[in-house]
Amino acid sequence: MRDLYQEQLTGLADALADMCGQAALAMEHATRALLDADLQLAEQVIADDVRIDDLRVAAEEKAFGLLALQAPVATDLRVVISAIHGAGDIERMGDLALHVAQAARRRHPQSVLPDEVVPYFTEMGKIATALARKAGDVIRSRDVETAATLEADDDAMDDLHRHLFSVLMGPNWSHGVGPAVDITLLGRFYERYADHAVTVSRRVVYVVTGRMPGPLTV
Amino acid sequence: MRDLYQEQLTGLADALADMCGQAALAMEHATRALLDADLQLAEQVIADDVRIDDLRVAAEEKAFGLLALQAPVATDLRVVISAIHGAGDIERMGDLALHVAQAARRRHPQSVLPDEVVPYFTEMGKIATALARKAGDVIRSRDVETAATLEADDDAMDDLHRHLFSVLMGPNWSHGVGPAVDITLLGRFYERYADHAVTVSRRVVYVVTGRMPGPLTV
Structure with missing residues (x-):
């Protein structure tokens, strides 16, 4: 019984970490669709969002x-409650990637991005994707040091956002x-995506240490 | 024991409904600060946001x-999980009211809003505030018919947002x-605020009927 229980807890963490991987992939593809005005890739991100929604439902059922x-x-109990929160955050990250893809589709065949902002979105896409993957790592490893690196990545995102x-x-x-x-909204989508990834990671820190890191400025 | 339990469940619903009232007040004041370029009122909303954050912590501890x-x-169990989600949504509504107040403060003594968009924000403020209050009513009454009226209010918000x-x-x-x-971001804050209020109400419907109303378009 006890083994089954531990298996279920691990299974819940794995489900959440897998969601992070899916949300990372969605943002990676959405960013490429945005940068390359790639309609097919944008459509794929839009169609695939329902899979992240389904993963959220499945994770919540597990919890x-x-x-x-x-x-x-x-x-x-804190682990399970964190997982319920986390599933909501990661689903929202998927929605934000979807919004990026929708922007790419809406302006196709034109690009949404004038040349001078392309480097910003290239970089914000990289940071966002890395944040989602790291949040998945933190969920699996409960490594508080990795969690701290998400804070620095989020600061870099905020700097880019302000500069934009x-x-x-x-x-x-x-x-x-x-x-x-268009660019104001897109910038906001990336910034919020990063905030949700950091929130997911912070809840793991809270479960491990009993202390929540300082508040996010959002 | 059973009585205490029912009292605790009712207490949790009351805590959440009170949070809705606070979030409504925050948005009411933030909107007035925005429309009147009222720095003092903006500062008050910004200072008071921590109270909504504290209410969220208290609600989550109750849960x-x-x-x-x-x-x-x-x-x-579904009621309690819904309350945990709801507390998060309502805290976020408070944050969005805070962002409106911050925009009013940032541009003071100038107004953020050119004359032609004033009617939009007047109306969006009214709808947002009404939505938060109605979400509180739905939490207390579990009235599915009141919940349905939030959908219509949210449609009105989306129309205003598009037209803006x-x-x-x-x-x-x-x-x-x-x-x-500025106005793009402000419009987004009101629209997201409304979405969160609808989400809170929808979770009550789900608890009562076992069926989630159709997805929000966000």
Whole structure:
């Protein structure tokens, strides 16, 4: 019985980590679709989002089953509650990748991105994808040191996001309001995606150490 | 023991409904601060946000205590899990009201809003506030019919949000990129706030009926 219980807890963590992998892939593809104005890839991300939604439902059912049948307490209960929160965050990361893909599709065959902001989104895509993969690693390993590296990555994302605004509002912006509105929303999608990945990782730290790292500025 | 348990379940619902009231007030004040360029009111919303965060922690502790000590199953377990999700959603609504207040503060003593978008934000503020209050009512009453009215309010919000973009991108927009970027983000804050209120209400419907209403388009 006890072995089954531990297996179920591990299974729940694995399910969540797999979701992180899917959310990373979605953002990786969405970013490529955005940068290359690749309609087919955008469509694929949009179609595949339902799979992440299904994984969330499955993870929540696992957690629900654990609570109903095993009635965990103390740390194990915190693990299960964290997993329920985490599944919600990671599903949202999938939604944000979907929004990026939708933006790419909406403007196709044109590119959403004027040349001068391409490096920003290239970099934000890399950081976002790395954050999702690291969050998955932290879920599996419960390694607090890896969790700390997510904070630095998120700071880098915030810097890029702030700098992006200064480009949009700067004197050399020649593309008018429409592209600025698109890019404002896209920047927000990447920034929120990163915040959710950090939140997932922070909850693992909380479970391990009993202390929540300082608040996110969002 | 059974009475205490039912009291705890009711107490959890009350805590959540109170959070909705606080989040409604925050958005009501933030909107007034935005419309009137009222710095003092903006500062108040910003300072008060920590109270909503604290209410979330308290609600989650209540839920945690219920799970650990009462080990609820079936519908009661769903109620508690919904409350944990709901507390997260309502805290986020508070954050979004905070972001509106921060925008008002950032541009003070200037107004963030050119005259032609003032009616949009007046209306979006009213709908957002009403949605939060209704979500609180649904939590207390578990009334599925009231829950259905939130869907219509959210549709109205989405219409306003879409129309706002057509103003920003239309030929008569004379305020340039900076205000358009501000308004894009502000519009998104109201729209997300509404989505979270609807999500809270939908989870109550799910608990009552066992069926989740159709997906939100976000």
